Amino acid sequence: MNSTWLEIIIPAPAFAVDLICHEMIELGSQGVTVEERQLDTFVMPDPDEHSPEHFHLKTYFPNADRAEQLKEQIAERLQALKTLMPNLPDIDIELHPICQQDWAEDWKQHFTTTRIGRRLVIKPTWEDFSAAPSDAVITLDPGMAFGTGTHDTTRLCLEALAQLFDQQPLQRVLDVGTGSGILAIAAAALGAQQVVACDIEPQSCLVAAENARLNGVDNRIQITDRALNELEDGFELVLANILAEENIRLAPELVSRLAPGGSLVLSGILVEKEQLVVDALRAFSLSGPNIYRTAEWSCLIYRKEA
Ligand SMILES: C[S@@+](CC[C@H](N)C(=O)[O-])C[C@H]1O[C@@H](n2cnc3c(N)ncnc32)[C@H](O)[C@@H]1O
Numbered sequence: 304m305n306s307t308w309l310e311i312i313i314p315a316p317a318f319a320v321d322l323i324c325h326e327m328i329e330l331g332s333q334g335v336t337v338e339e340r341q342l343d344t345f346v347m348p349d350p351d352e353h354s355p356e357h358f359h360l361k362t363y364f365p366n367a368d369r370a371e372q373l374k375e376q377i378a379e380r381l382q383a384l385k386t387l388m389p390n391l392p393d394i395d396i397e398l399h400p401i402c403q404q405d406w407a408e409d410w411k412q413h414f415t416t417t418r419i420g421r422r423l424v425i426k427p428t429w430e431d432f433s434a435a436p437s438d439a440v441i442t443l444d445p446g447m448a449f450g451t452g453t454h455d456t457t458r459l460c461l462e463a464l465a466q467l468f469d470q471q472p473l474q475r476v477l478d479v480g481t482g483s484g485i486l487a488i489a490a491a492a493l494g495a496q497q498v499v500a501c502d503i504e505p506q507s508c509l510v511a512a513e514n515a516r517l518n519g520v521d522n523r524i525q526i527t528d529r530a531l532n533e534l535e536d537g538f539e540l541v542l543a544n545i546l547a548e549e550n551i552r553l554a555p556e557l558v559s560r561l562a563p564g565g566s567l568v569l570s571g572i573l574v575e576k577e578q579l580v581v582d583a584l585r586a587f588s589l590s591g592p593n594i595y596r597t598a599e600w601s602c603l604i605y606r607k608e609a
Pocket residue numbers: 345346448449450451452456457460479480481482483484485486501502503504507531544545549553571
């Protein structure tokens with residue numbers, strides 16, 4: 304489906320954002336997003352981060368042919384808001400017609416069967432693949448959760464996982480921020496007998512559980528939304544594809560969940576934030592890191608002293 308929508312961008316001061324959003328919905332907008340910060344990553348904004356004074360509202364209307372009429376209506380609404388908020392400045396809005404593609408099909412084009420390392424193969428549910436006997440094939444439908452293997456941060460983790468399993472078989476693996484479950488399932492497919500996968504998002508836990516079932520490894524993966532500090536320890540491998548800041552915040556818990564000699568794989572780290580993580584991890588008895596980079600992402604691999 305390729306229908307044309309109208310995207311309207313409204314620069315707005317912080318104090319007016321809620322009311323303007325409300326007005327747009329009243330005018331028939333099918334969705335409003337508020338760009339409040341430069342998103343350089345994939346998860347939640349830092350709650351301690353200060354909000355900026357100005358925002359960009361993007362609001363979407365299904366009927367692009369109403370552009371001129373909508374522009375006038377929005378100008379009238381903004382003018383009317385000035386009676387409530389005398390400090391509201393004059394606002395220049397931008398209008399762009401945009402094509403709505405069939406996103407579900409569009410992103411699928413970028414998720415195709417991929418081999419990682421010697422044995423690991425990631426395959427979308429809608430593709431066929433003839434596996435060699437030694438292949439560890441995992442089949443995924445990421446649903447609403449993050450993790451198809453196409454994102455560089457996931458890929459770096461999968462490469463680390465494949466490399467570590469090549470060095471020695473690993474039995475107990477912890478996947479922190481499991482998303483679609485891709486890393487946990489890959490660990491089980493490569494032979495781990497007990498995998499714990501946690502995520503703060505209940506939706507991710509549901510998707511991960513379904514993907515584990517689909518891959519026939521649900522009996523070896525325990526999926527939980529419990530906090531990291533409530534989980535057991537003694538893991539030979541701990542993977543965390545979460546933000547640099549989150550990796551730093553959780554570092555004591557991540558390290559304490561490792562068995563002696565265990566490996567810690569930290570991903571989701573922008574190259575520019577790599578040093579922050581390296582500095583924070585110095586506080587622990589770890590060797591490393593071995594650092595792997597793809598585009599703007601870094602992945603750090605540590606080993607806990609035996
Ligand atoms: C970038 S995704 C990674 C998904 C998957 N592991 C992968 O490598 O593709 C990060 C996931 O971590 C989860 N997450 C973020 N902070 C977390 C935390 N403190 N504890 C557990 N999960 C967390 C998010 O909900 C999200 O599903």
